[in-house]
Each structure stands twice: as structure tokens, then as C-alpha cells.
Amino acid sequence: MGRFSMMRNQASRLLLCGLAVGLALSLSVPVSAAAASVNPSSKKAVLQAADPVPQIYARVSPSVVGIIGKAQGGKNTGLDNRYNLVHGSGVILTSGGWIVTNAHVIQSMQKATVVTSDGKSYSVTDYYADELSDIAILKINAAHLKSASLAGASSVKVGEKVVAIGAPLSFALRNSATVGVVSGSGRVVDASYRLLQSDAAINPGNSGGPLVDMNGKVIGIVSMKYSAVGVDNTGFAIPAETVRYIIKQLFTYGEVRRPSLGLELQQSWSSIVGLPAEDPLTVTKAVSAAARKADIAEGDELYSIDGHRVTSAVDINELFKSYRPGQTVQLLMQSGGDIVQRKLVLGEGDPIVGTDDGGSADDETEE
Known part of the structure; x- marks a missing residue:
């Protein structure tokens, strides 16, 4: 009886060992087998989820074009004239051939040609440009183009990943992509409107191309x-x-x-150099008859327009995106040492100098 119990205990131990080994094998084999059985498409999906940039590029790149033409003012004779070219980039707005780019891109060239991502070339048939904002739209005779989508207002966050697509340095490098982040928003950098700042590599030729977020939306038009x-x-x-x-x-x-x-208004020194300040704008000249009729004179100081504080020309340009010529605004000003309210009927032209040219004093043509 003792011997039988001993044999039964040994058999039980052997059985338990066998079960343990079998359990270990049953747990380990499926894991390694599952890892080995992952198909390439699943691996690709995992990689895309980890880095969406290739997918974003594939979606937006067909909506990005290169723009090339002879430099304005260049000679039209001689063999060397063939290489007297300038180029930039653009973004397709409509399937029927309207494209947005920089004003300084299209205005710097003559006989402009647009090349789409599939290598097709089109002559520019018409364009409209706004130098103050450095934005232009141009038309080509094309159909069924893939248009890009502009992002909504206030959708940009500092630190978010972005892709810049364009033709840096050489026209042969069309549809090149560089990656970075949004470094800042609302920047005032020698411009009439506030700008986005990014550390994505941007070079001459990127001008007019898109800055794209990870949703595939165009959050900005690059302006070198x-x-x-x-x-x-x-x-x-x-x-x-x-x-x-x-x-x-x-x-x-x-x-x-x-x-x-x-x-005509003058910014304070603090505003010009970028210091945080709420200094008013100083009137250096009342140009329009409406301004003089409102009893605004040289030396008066402007604090706000319809309750919106303004300390720079950019503040006024941004505010006036929601206004139209002919509207009446209320100005909070200081005149002769007194704080006063002035009602002014808005004219049409440059927002702060009352001229009709709408142009910029900056004549740079860097692409």
C-alpha cells in the first residue's frame, strides 16, 4: 500500500509537470505565431498611425503646383535669357483651375506657367493680386483638378505638427515636403497682417505653397x-x-x-520693437475729408475703434477684415488733453493712410 501511494504521487508530479510545460507552450507559441502572422498591410497601418505625414502628403500633394516664368524686367533676347527665370509654388482652390499663391510670386514673372503634380503644364490666363496681404489668385484652363481645403478660423495650436510643400531652391524639386511644428501665431513681422511661424524648413521657391496640419487642412500660405x-x-x-x-x-x-x-498714424516705439504695451497710435495727418469733418487733427491719439484696442497698423488691418467702406465707427481718442469720442465714416483704400493704391512699401521680390 505504501509502495502504491509512492508510485501514485510520482505519477501525479509527472502529470503536473507535463501540464505546466504544455501550458507554457500554449501561451508562448500563439504569441510568436501571431507576431509572425501579421501581414504587411497591418504593419503599414500601424506605421501610418504612428506617423501620419506620408498619408497627409499623399492627400495634399496633388493640390500643390509649381509656378515658373521669366523674371520681370529681364531681356527677351539671347540664349542666356532662357535661364532668366523665377519660380514659386501655389495651391489649387477649385477643380476648374483657380490657384492661390503669393502676390510677389506672380508679379515677379511674365509668361507664367503652372505645372501640376502629375507633370502637366498650363499657361496662366488671368490673375488678381493684393500686394498689401501678399496674396494672389490665378487662373489656368484646366478641369477636374484636386482642390485643397483651407482650415477653419482659430484652428491652429502652437506646437502642433505641420508639413510645408513646395518647390524649394530649384523648380526640379517641386512638391518637396518638410516637417516641423507651429512655433507661434499672431506674429507681426514686417507684414500687414498677423502671421504663423513655423520651424519647418522653408526656402526660396516655397513661397505660395501650403503649410498643412495633420488633418490635411491648409492652415497657411507660405510667404518667404x-x-x-x-x-x-x-x-x-x-x-x-x-x-x-x-x-x-x-x-x-x-x-x-x-x-x-x-x-496717417504713427506707432509707439514700444509697439515697433515688440515690447508689450498699450500705447495709443498718434495721428500725424488727417488725410480724408471725413476724418477732418470728424474733428480729428494732427497730434490726436487713437486708443480704440468700436471698443477694440489698437496699438499698431496690424491691429487695424485685422479688425477691418470684418468691416466695409461706408460703415460708421466710433473712435476713442485723446485730443487736446481730453478723452473724446469721434464718429467716423470709413472711406476706401489703405486702412491707415487713406490712399487708393492699396500697395505695400515693401518691394522685395524674393521667392
Whole structure:
């Protein structure tokens, strides 16, 4: 009986060992087998989820074009004239051939040609440009193009990942992509409107191309016009909200009909150098008859327009995106040492100098 119990215990131990080994094998084999059985398409999906940039590029790149033409003012004779070219980038707005780019891109060239991502070439048949914002729209005779989608207002977050697509340095490098983040928003950098800042590599030729978020939306139009030569990782783009405002007016009127205060104004030193300040704008001249009729004179100081504090020309330009010529605004001012309210009927032209040229004093043509 003792011997039988001993044999039964040994058998039980052997059985338990066998069960343990079998359990271990049953747990380990399926894991390794599952890992080995993952198909390539599943691996690709995992990689895309980890990095959406290739997918974003594939979606947006067909909506990005290269724009090339002879430099304005160049000679039209001689063999060397063949290489006297300038180029930039653009974004398809409609399937019927309307494209947005920078004003300084299209205005710097003659006999402009657009090349789409599939290698097809089209002559530019018409364009409308706004120098103050550096935005232009141009037309080519094409159909069934893939249009890009502009992002909504206030959708940009500092630190979010972005892709810049364009033709840097050489026209042969069309539809090149660089990746970075939004470094800042609302930047005032020698521009009439606030800009987006990004550390995505941007070079001459990227001008007019898109800055794209991870939803595949165009959050801005790159403008090298505002990037200093020799500065790395500091590029700027015109926000989609401003682009939408400008192109709507260009489509409607062929120009941007801006409201104007009819005043020449001077910013404070603090505002010019970028210090945080709420110094008023100083009137250096009442240009329009409406401004003089409102009893505004040289030396008066402007604090706000319809309750909105303004300390720079950019503040006024941004505010006036929601105004039209002919509207009446209320100005909070200081005149002769007194705080006063002035009602002013807005004219049309440059928002702060009351002229009709709507142009910019900046004549740079860097692409």
C-alpha cells in the first residue's frame, strides 16, 4: 500500500509537470505565431498611425503646383535669357483651375506657367493680386483638378505638427515636403497682417505653397517675403483666415476693397520693437475729408475703434477684415488733453493712410 501511494504521487508530479510545460507552450507559441502572422498591410497601418505625414502628403500633394516664368524686367533676347527665370509654388482652390499663391510670386514673372503634380503644364490666363496681404489668385484652363481645403478660423495650436510643400531652391524639386511644428501665431513681422511661424524648413521657391496640419487642412500660405536671409528654422505663413478673406474679395471685385480711416498714424516705439504695451497710435495727418469733418487733427491719439484696442497698423488691418467702406465707427481718442469720442465714416483704400493704391512699401521680390 505504501509502495502504491509512492508510485501514485510520482505519477501525479509527472502529470503536473507535463501540464505546466504544455501550458507554457500554449501561451508562448500563439504569441510568436501571431507576431509572425501579421501581414504587411497591418504593419503599414500601424506605421501610418504612428506617423501620419506620408498619408497627409499623399492627400495634399496633388493640390500643390509649381509656378515658373521669366523674371520681370529681364531681356527677351539671347540664349542666356532662357535661364532668366523665377519660380514659386501655389495651391489649387477649385477643380476648374483657380490657384492661390503669393502676390510677389506672380508679379515677379511674365509668361507664367503652372505645372501640376502629375507633370502637366498650363499657361496662366488671368490673375488678381493684393500686394498689401501678399496674396494672389490665378487662373489656368484646366478641369477636374484636386482642390485643397483651407482650415477653419482659430484652428491652429502652437506646437502642433505641420508639413510645408513646395518647390524649394530649384523648380526640379517641386512638391518637396518638410516637417516641423507651429512655433507661434499672431506674429507681426514686417507684414500687414498677423502671421504663423513655423520651424519647418522653408526656402526660396516655397513661397505660395501650403503649410498643412495633420488633418490635411491648409492652415497657411507660405510667404518667404517675411523671412530674413540666413535665418534657419524661422519661416512664416499667411493664416488661412486671412487668405480666405482676401480671395473672397479678389473673386468678387478683382481687388480688395478695404475700409480706411483716412488717417496717417504713427506707432509707439514700444509697439515697433515688440515690447508689450498699450500705447495709443498718434495721428500725424488727417488725410480724408471725413476724418477732418470728424474733428480729428494732427497730434490726436487713437486708443480704440468700436471698443477694440489698437496699438499698431496690424491691429487695424485685422479688425477691418470684418468691416466695409461706408460703415460708421466710433473712435476713442485723446485730443487736446481730453478723452473724446469721434464718429467716423470709413472711406476706401489703405486702412491707415487713406490712399487708393492699396500697395505695400515693401518691394522685395524674393521667392
